[in-house]
Amino acid sequence: MPTARLTVDPGFRIGAVDRRLFGSFVEHMGRSVYTGVFEPDHPAADEDGFRTDVLDLVRELGVTLVRYPGGNFVSNYRWEDGVGPADRRPTRLDLAWRSVESNAFGLNEFMAWAAKAGIEPMMALNLGTRGTSEALDLLEYTNHPGGTALSDLRRSHGVADPHGVRLWCLGNELDGPWQMGHKTAAEYGRLAAETARAMKRFDPGLELVACGSSNAYIDTFASWEATVLEHTYPFVDYVSLHAYYDPTDRDTDSFLASAAEMDRMIDAIVSTADHVGAKLRDRKKIKLSFDEWNVWYQSRFGGEDSLDWQPAPRLIEDVYDVTDAVVVGSLLITLLRHADRVGAACQAQLANVIAPIMTEPGGPAWRQTIFHPFAQTARHARGTVLRVEPDSPVIETERYGEVPALWATATHDEESGEIVLFAVNRDRTSPLALTADLRPFPRARVVEHLVLADDDPGAVNTAERPDRVRPRPVDGTEACDGALTAQLPPVSWSMMRLATR
Numbered sequence: 001m002p003t004a005r006l007t008v009d010p011g012f013r014i015g016a017v018d019r020r021l022f023g024s025f026v027e028h029m030g031r032s033v034y035t036g037v038f039e040p041d042h043p044a045a046d047e048d049g050f051r052t053d054v055l056d057l058v059r060e061l062g063v064t065l066v067r068y069p070g071g072n073f074v075s076n077y078r079w080e081d082g083v084g085p086a087d088r089r090p091t092r093l094d095l096a097w098r099s100v101e102s103n104a105f106g107l108n109e110f111m112a113w114a115a116k117a118g119i120e121p122m123m124a125l126n127l128g129t130r131g132t133s134e135a136l137d138l139l140e141y142t143n144h145p146g147g148t149a150l151s152d153l154r155r156s157h158g159v160a161d162p163h164g165v166r167l168w169c170l171g172n173e174l175d176g177p178w179q180m181g182h183k184t185a186a187e188y189g190r191l192a193a194e195t196a197r198a199m200k201r202f203d204p205g206l207e208l209v210a211c212g213s214s215n216a217y218i219d220t221f222a223s224w225e226a227t228v229l230e231h232t233y234p235f236v237d238y239v240s241l242h243a244y245y246d247p248t249d250r251d252t253d254s255f256l257a258s259a260a261e262m263d264r265m266i267d268a269i270v271s272t273a274d275h276v277g278a279k280l281r282d283r284k285k286i287k288l289s290f291d292e293w294n295v296w297y298q299s300r301f302g303g304e305d306s307l308d309w310q311p312a313p314r315l316i317e318d319v320y321d322v323t324d325a326v327v328v329g330s331l332l333i334t335l336l337r338h339a340d341r342v343g344a345a346c347q348a349q350l351a352n353v354i355a356p357i358m359t360e361p362g363g364p365a366w367r368q369t370i371f372h373p374f375a376q377t378a379r380h381a382r383g384t385v386l387r388v389e390p391d392s393p394v395i396e397t398e399r400y401g402e403v404p405a406l407w408a409t410a411t412h413d414e415e416s417g418e419i420v421l422f423a424v425n426r427d428r429t430s431p432l433a434l435t436a437d438l439r440p441f442p443r444a445r446v447v448e449h450l451v452l453a454d455d456d457p458g459a460v461n462t463a464e465r466p467d468r469v470r471p472r473p474v475d476g477t478e479a480c481d482g483a484l485t486a487q488l489p490p491v492s493w494s495m496m497r498l499a500t501r
């Protein structure tokens with residue numbers, strides 16, 4: 001059996017696990033909001049119209065941060081439409097998704113939902129069809145205590161206390177020609193800089209995210225970030241990254257290597273941001289906000305033109321299998337491996353739209369396969385991420401060349417002493433024997449080894465069989481005299497928890 005090795009040493013620190021890495025995304029798109037998180041006439045709806053079955057799953061998923069209200073949607077959105085008495089809100093065309101938007105759910109509903117879910121809100125601004133002035137209006141409405149026109153308007157809407165949103169996205173994917181208000185890097189960079197400068201005048205404690213590229217394959221990748229950061233560097237804290245990995249072409253070896261591609265993308269943007277910092281002689285380091293990432297069967301999507309002005313249409317409701325879940329687990333490993341620079345990340349999206357949580361209108365809610373690696377990682381990755389120096393057999397892939405069969409990381413919670421190993425075996429046919437050198441922890445013992453794998457890597461969860469795929473405990477994983485031995489099945493994601501005291 002092929003063997004891989006790694007080393008766990010508390011001296012090899014990458015960075016602290018930022019809880020914002022376990023973010024998600026609620027966009028006004030398809031059934032993400034309507035019949036996803038919000039369905040007033042559902043039997044499980046609470047007094048605010050929020051589905052409590054979905055809220056329970058969101059808490060179990062361990063989501064810490066949610067980006068809202070888009071996505072492409074935000075670039076043609078008027079936030080004012082979504083506040084005030086619900087019966088007076090206008091119905092509008094949503095040009096991004098050629099849908100009809102009722103505005104029954106808006107800013108204050110989102111904030112109330114976020115408070116119930118126990119998550120931090122991350123607001124996106126419309127810098128597509130709108131500009132600095134409307135962004136400042138929204139900021140005043142959202143964050144100013146009272147005594148001004150817009151803060152008093154919020155109070156008249158029944159929200160006495162300001163929402164205190166700290167994290168703001170300066171628009172969405174404005175490099176993309178599909179975006180309402182698409183811009184060149186220089187046009188966007190100037191607008192983002194002036195908006196950010198004014199927002200920081202309101203509150204220097206705000207954390208602002210400049211739009212990076214919408215994907216790593218767009219022609220302007222990296223040069224967009226360089227130009228945008230030349231304009232915005234002193235005023236922003238993060239630059240965004242977006243990436244979706246598409247299993248549709250059935251080149252499964254390449255698909256299983258998606259996290260290696262994410263790794264390269266992060267390295268490229270760190271280098272680009274640091275290059276600009278060096279040019280500007282600014283010692284500040286820009287952090288990365290990987291605020292859209294997931295598996296998406298994108299080539300199955302018929303495009304926006306296939307849509308015809310329905311409210312909450314069924315849109316990109318991908319059903320995920322075991323292989324997709326293993327890839328999601330490996331993408332989370334990559335995010336952790338860059339904990340020194342990636343300070344926030346949002347899986348796109350939360351409910352129904354390429355989502356870990358599925359719902360039926362008036363019916364049940366259930367966990368997709370991809371729910372599980374996210375939930376386990378969010379729950380158990382605590383403390384500090386350690387550099388594990390893996391040594392692994394390689395797999396030849398068509399898209400990305402040679403990649404290691406083992407993709408892994410480890411976290412060390414100094415408080416509890418717990419070490420957690422996250423590991424993926426990308427090999428489709430062979431199990432992988434894993435040996436971990438734990439010499440600094442001679443008393444380490446295995447508390448739990450959960451594996452997500454299946455004899456049928458195409459197995460999925462459905463409303464009828466919601467728990468067909470879930471992580472299962474495995475026996476035989478041992479730690480003795482500072483060495484761990486485990487077996488990782490083909491196409492598998494593992495979480496191994498070790499007590500060290």
Ligand SMILES: O=[N+]([O-])c1ccc(O[C@@H]2O[C@@H](CO)[C@H](O)[C@H]2O)cc1
Pocket residue numbers: 027029070071072073172173176178214215292348349
């Ligand atoms: O690669 N592309 O061609 C591509 C096109 C659109 C696109 O949209 C992004 O993904 C959508 C779904 O999460 C969000 O609303 C938007 O920000 C993301 C990627």
